[in-house]
Amino acid sequence: MSEADYxxxxxxxxxxxxxxxxxxxxxxxxALGLAAITGVELVLVYLPFxxxxxxxxxxxxxxxxxxxxxxxxMHLLYDxxxxxxxxxxxxxxxxxxxxxxxxxxxxxxxxxxAITSF
Amino acid sequence: MSENATAHQxxxxxxxxxxxxxxxxxxxxxxxxxxxxxxxxxHLIYRKLYPESFDPTTLFSLELTSFSTFILLMSSFLxxxxxxxxxxxxxxSFRRNVLGVIFFGLIFLGCQVYExxxxxxxxxxxxxxxxxxxxYMMTGTHGVHVAIGVFWLIxxxxxxxxxxxxxxxxxxxxxIAGLYWxxxxxxxxxxxxxxxxxxxx
Amino acid sequence: xxxxxIETPSPTTTQAQPAHVLKPERSRLGLMRxxxxxxxxxxxxxxxxxxxxxxxxxxxALFFLFIGGLEALIIRTQLIIxxxxxxxxxxxxxxxxxxxxxxxxxxxxxxxxxFFNYLIPLQIGARDVAFPRINSLSLWTFVAGALVIxxxxxLQALEMMGLFAASGPTAGMTDMVPAGGWFGxxxxxxxxxxxxxxxxxxxxxxILGVASLSSSMNFIVTIxxxxxxxxxxxxxxxxxxxSLVVAFLIIFAFPAITIALGQLMFDxxxxxxxxxxxxxxxxxxxxHLFWIFGHPEVYILVxxxxxIISEVLPAFSxxxxxxxxxxxxxxxxxxxxxxxxxxxxxxxxxxxxxxxxAFSLLTMAIAVPTGVKIFNWVGTLWGxxxxxxxxxxxxxxxxxxxxxxxxxxxxxxxxPADAQQQDSYFVIAHFHYVxxxxxxxxxxxxxxYWVPKVFGKMWKGTLSNWVxxxxxxxxxxxxxxxxxxxxxxxxxxxHTYLEGFGWASYNMVCTIGSYILALGILLLLVDxxxxxxxxxxxxxxxxxxxxxxxxxxxxxxxxxxxxxxVIPARDALWVHKHGPENKKIxxxxxxxxxxxxxxxxxxxxxxxxxxxxxxxxxxxxxAGVPYMGYVAIFGLxxxxxxxxLWAIEGPGGYHLHPEQENT
Numbered sequence: 001m002s003e004a005d006y007x008x009x010x011x012x013x014x015x016x017x018x019x020x021x022x023x024x025x026x027x028x029x030x031a032l033g034l035a036a037i038t039g040v041e042l043v044l045v046y047l048p049f050x051x052x053x054x055x056x057x058x059x060x061x062x063x064x065x066x067x068x069x070x071x072x073x074m075h076l077l078y079d080x081x082x083x084x085x086x087x088x089x090x091x092x093x094x095x096x097x098x099x100x101x102x103x104x105x106x107x108x109x110x111x112x113x114a115i116t117s118f
Numbered sequence: 119m120s121e122n123a124t125a126h127q128x129x130x131x132x133x134x135x136x137x138x139x140x141x142x143x144x145x146x147x148x149x150x151x152x153x154x155x156x157x158x159x160x161h162l163i164y165r166k167l168y169p170e171s172f173d174p175t176t177l178f179s180l181e182l183t184s185f186s187t188f189i190l191l192m193s194s195f196l197x198x199x200x201x202x203x204x205x206x207x208x209x210x211s212f213r214r215n216v217l218g219v220i221f222f223g224l225i226f227l228g229c230q231v232y233e234x235x236x237x238x239x240x241x242x243x244x245x246x247x248x249x250x251x252x253x254y255m256m257t258g259t260h261g262v263h264v265a266i267g268v269f270w271l272i273x274x275x276x277x278x279x280x281x282x283x284x285x286x287x288x289x290x291x292x293x294i295a296g297l298y299w300x301x302x303x304x305x306x307x308x309x310x311x312x313x314x315x316x317x318x319x
Numbered sequence: 320x321x322x323x324x325i326e327t328p329s330p331t332t333t334q335a336q337p338a339h340v341l342k343p344e345r346s347r348l349g350l351m352r353x354x355x356x357x358x359x360x361x362x363x364x365x366x367x368x369x370x371x372x373x374x375x376x377x378x379x380a381l382f383f384l385f386i387g388g389l390e391a392l393i394i395r396t397q398l399i400i401x402x403x404x405x406x407x408x409x410x411x412x413x414x415x416x417x418x419x420x421x422x423x424x425x426x427x428x429x430x431x432x433x434f435f436n437y438l439i440p441l442q443i444g445a446r447d448v449a450f451p452r453i454n455s456l457s458l459w460t461f462v463a464g465a466l467v468i469x470x471x472x473x474l475q476a477l478e479m480m481g482l483f484a485a486s487g488p489t490a491g492m493t494d495m496v497p498a499g500g501w502f503g504x505x506x507x508x509x510x511x512x513x514x515x516x517x518x519x520x521x522x523x524x525x526i527l528g529v530a531s532l533s534s535s536m537n538f539i540v541t542i543x544x545x546x547x548x549x550x551x552x553x554x555x556x557x558x559x560x561x562s563l564v565v566a567f568l569i570i571f572a573f574p575a576i577t578i579a580l581g582q583l584m585f586d587x588x589x590x591x592x593x594x595x596x597x598x599x600x601x602x603x604x605x606x607h608l609f610w611i612f613g614h615p616e617v618y619i620l621v622x623x624x625x626x627i628i629s630e631v632l633p634a635f636s637x638x639x640x641x642x643x644x645x646x647x648x649x650x651x652x653x654x655x656x657x658x659x660x661x662x663x664x665x666x667x668x669x670x671x672x673x674x675x676x677a678f679s680l681l682t683m684a685i686a687v688p689t690g691v692k693i694f695n696w697v698g699t700l701w702g703x704x705x706x707x708x709x710x711x712x713x714x715x716x717x718x719x720x721x722x723x724x725x726x727x728x729x730x731x732x733x734x735p736a737d738a739q740q741q742d743s744y745f746v747i748a749h750f751h752y753v754x755x756x757x758x759x760x761x762x763x764x765x766x767x768y769w770v771p772k773v774f775g776k777m778w779k780g781t782l783s784n785w786v787x788x789x790x791x792x793x794x795x796x797x798x799x800x801x802x803x804x805x806x807x808x809x810x811x812x813x814h815t816y817l818e819g820f821g822w823a824s825y826n827m828v829c830t831i832g833s834y835i836l837a838l839g840i841l842l843l844l845v846d847x848x849x850x851x852x853x854x855x856x857x858x859x860x861x862x863x864x865x866x867x868x869x870x871x872x873x874x875x876x877x878x879x880x881x882x883x884x885v886i887p888a889r890d891a892l893w894v895h896k897h898g899p900e901n902k903k904i905x906x907x908x909x910x911x912x913x914x915x916x917x918x919x920x921x922x923x924x925x926x927x928x929x930x931x932x933x934x935x936x937x938x939x940x941x942a943g944v945p946y947m948g949y950v951a952i953f954g955l956x957x958x959x960x961x962x963x964l965w966a967i968e969g970p971g972g973y974h975l976h977p978e979q980e981n982t
Contacts (some may be wrong), residue, residue, distance in 0.1 A: 090570070100659075
């Protein structure tokens with residue numbers, strides 16, 4: 001966006017290309033990893049392990065995928081901290097609200113007998 | 119294509135050197151977290167309240183959903199390559215990758231349409247029970263996001279043929295479209311686990 | 320953004336001709352840009368100038384303030400004596416619903432928005448907001464939402480004349496205006512209990528949400544990215560700081576109501592079960608989702624008011640704001656805590672002991688940063704050379720009246736007390752003290768403070784004193800007796816009451832007070848018109864003020880500052896006027912290419928107008944009007960086309976050379 005963008009210096013463009021090539025390898029590795037994780041998840045739910053164990057593994061795998069896409073595909077790792085803060089605040093408030101709502105509305109608050117259709 | 123009062127940036131006064139459009143997109147995504155947070159909360163709350171009212175494992179096809187998850191992840195990969203290509207100024211490589219993203223996005227949408235049709239055929243509609251309401255609205259909202267993304271990328275693909283797309287000045291435009299696309303992907307990562315996978319444990 | 324795409328004559332040709340003879344340029348679409356249009360009407364419709372947009376926000380907000388006030392007066396007149404039959408119960412429900420909705424979404428929020436638009440770029444030394452065309456979209460989308468939500472009145476009039484009757488999904492329902500209260504609790508808003516009015520309410524609020532979200536994101540980017548050199552975050556005026564907090568609150572709070580409204584719409588249109596009890600839906604979920612938005616909304620309304628007060632009090636005390644950083648941080652803390660207290664609106668729904676205690680404690684905790692602010696304001700006054708000008712009188716009124724609203728708020732924070740006060744007139748008294756005594760007084764203070772800057776005219780005479788006396792006396796006479804009414808057991812939203820309840824005399828006093836208040840607001844408008852018609856020229860800095868907006872001309876030129884200011888200190892103008900030599904505001908030299916101004920555009924207007932057929936089509940479909948589905952689709956297409964053309968036409972822009980104009 002600055003003046004430099006209109007007339008990119010050859011050196012700047014060259015280093016840009018190098019960093020993009022580096023990123024390319026990261027992207028390929030990440031894509032393979034994400035595909036593999038999805039496969040593992042699919043197999044995992046059918047395995048006869050402890051439910052809580054499977055649940056926590058699924059949760060952490062999904063969290064890893066989530067963070068990985070944000071960090072590398074979305075360049076958040078390479079970008080300014082402010083962007084992480086802007087997104088992180090939204091994410092934190094959404095997660096906090098989700099947890100609070102989930103614990104506020106539970107079977108103990110609801111008169112299940114009154115709901116006859118279920 | 120840059121939409122801002124560039125007076126400052128022309129003069130080099132930007133206080134933080136983050137592109138305006140990129141910051142706007144990240145703020146939108148932060149806000150969008152709240153949108154999907156509310157939708158997913160609603161779904162899981164009703165799931166927790168009425169666990170025995172409906173058994174989705176009879177309906178869900180985990181193979182199909184895993185496939186569409188895989189498709190969406192790969193489209194995200196191609197999108198990252200398209201952004202990268204644009205930064206390098208390789209318009210041809212950009213077009214190839216974007217076409218791939220559009221193609222994969224359409225496959226995902228096709229899977230979703232098939233899934234919805236199958237579910238409705240099997241008797242689960244919007245008004246059947248709370249599961250139907252929350253499930254269709256949540257995945258439907260996600261589907262609309264994907265459709266908007268596909269539409270955006272199609273516009274961008276055609277625009278790249280008009281010759282007005284300069285590699286350097288359009289890099290940011292492509293990047294924010296990419297951010298949007300990746301976000302749609304991560305929302306699906308959450309939905310895949312929280313809505314589909316845990317039902318099968 | 321390269322200079323090659325700015326379709327302007329080269330600087331050399333521009334220098335030859337002054338700004339007003341610049342020719343309209345062609346955009347990338349080959350269309351003429353509506354720049355420099357000779358028609359004032361077209362110029363204002365297509366403007367991207369934050370100052371014009373701010374003035375339009377203000378004018379429209381004042382109009383809706385008038386409408387909302389009229390609704391309130393009818394409500395109060397109905398309650399003046401027991402068993403009054405001025406209006407029917409149905410009309411009464413519609414009036415209090417629309418009074419609340421209008422005042423919050425169509426009067427106070429846009430008035431805040433008017434101040435944001437006008438002041439933020441001036442206060443941070445920017446030429447315009449970060450996205451001028453999105454700013455224009457926000458304004459017109461707000462207007463579209465306001466039209467959709469108020470369209471019900473027209474339909475209701477037709478219905479009363481026997482020219483229209485609802486068929487289709489809401490057949491047999493005679494209410495065409497929202498009547499479910501401003502928080503529209505489920506299941507009252509379901510198709511079984513309310514007619515097409517609720518659909519207008521849902522669609523109108525959705526469209527207003529689009530406007531609020533887009534303008535908030537725009538302002539965050541503006542404040543973070545467009546500050547003049549030297550304008551560090553901790554040098555920004557407090558009003559700008561509070562606007563930043565509010566913008567963050569809006570982008571994180573509005574999605575909750577958007578989804579909740581979407582679910583309600585699905586319930587009404589597609590028979591889903593989100594809030595449908597027969598199908599397992601939980602109406603309590605609506606309350607949660609609404610207040611997850613609704614409580615931050617309270618701070619969205621009040622924080623800009625606090626910002627205005629933090630500007631006015633130092634200016635008329637000749638002292639810097641006491642504890643600047645503490646005031647800023649308390650504002651941020653209020654905003655953050657605002658997301659963690661929503662359930663205090665729902666103490667009587669049976670949340671469980673732990674949740675009730677937690678929300679009660681968190682609510683009381685919010686009193687701390689609020690109290691800190693009040694002490695800081697008092698500290699600002701302490702030892703200052705106080706001038707009792709009109710803005711100052713209203714600001715002092717704010718501190719006192721807002722505090723009274725805060726005190727009854729703390730009473731609500733205690734869950735056992737709240738159980739007694741819930742849904743009584745005590746609550747009405749509380750939030751009217753906050754909104755009228757607090758926010759409204761601050762906004763009037765802001766109007767008196769900044770109108771000389773906006774229009775370059777100075778206030779005449781001492782009518783403002785009468786305005787202040789009438790408004791403050793009026794609001795106290797109206798709302799103070801409501802505390803007693805609440806404690807005597809009068810429930811809110813009561814259409815009428817019986818003689819022997821002991822409420823009659825208090826209600827009579829309240830109604831008289833409301834007319835005094837209305838007279839005060841009328842006088843405010845008279846004073847404003849007098850000032851605009853025959854005010855003396857105000858000069859750049861009539862109040863001997865402290866912040867950057869007073870450093871430019873009154874009214875400011877379209878480019879705000881001829882040269883970009885370099886900010887050496889907090890309270891930049893004050894330090895410039897009275898501080899040491901090395902802390903003067905300096906100006907960056909123009910590098911010869913002039914000031915780049917964004918081009919006017921039709922596209923935001925086209926996209927926004929599309930929301931009207933979309934909203935009306937979707938709602939009237941519910942009333943069984945034929946072909947409305949096509950109208951809605953037409954609206955959607957219009958929005959899409961507007962946005963696509965917007966993207967293709969490019970931002971454009973032209974250059975101004977203020978020095979040459981002066982010579």
